[in-house]
Amino acid sequence: FxxxxxxxxxxxxxxxxxxxxxxxxxxxxxxxxxxxxxxxxxxxxxxxxxxxxxxxxIGIDQGPILTMIANYRNDFVWDTMKNNPHIRRGLERAGFSGGWLTPEGEDQPMELQKDEKAAAARSMGIAESRAAAAQEQKNNSNSNRNQPQGK
Known part of the structure; x- marks a missing residue:
């Protein structure tokens, strides 16, 4: 890849x-x-x-290595996958669209808005996960508890 x-x-x-x-x-x-x-x-x-x-x-590791080498050499794997109607339909049913899934003659969908928080997390190597979100929520609730209450 x-x-x-x-x-x-x-x-x-x-x-x-x-x-x-x-x-x-x-x-x-x-x-x-x-x-x-x-x-x-x-x-x-x-x-x-x-x-x-x-x-x-281990074969499960070796298989993808061979596949990626073949793909690097001449795009055969990638081209075969893109032209397989079952793979295309599966990706579309899973909610994927745009890029090479866009039907010929149609315009590409508009760009998605960049999620700055997610981009910052990725650039720092922090995984976006439910655990990270839960920890952030816990930190926020703890900091709110420690602030003086107004009258």
Missing amino acids: APEEVIPATLEMHKRYGDYLYSSYGFLDSFNPSFNFDIPLKTGRIVPDRGWVASDY
């Missing part, structure tokens, strides 16, 4: 950790270079001074 980020990151991971993280089928499922605890492991292995490395490949 983001080749300008993924390709340099992948090259750097291969350069730094390739001897431990990469083998005949490509990258192993996961790794944690900061894990250096001497405890029994259920899976994976500890590589001295390199951290924990998985010992397997």
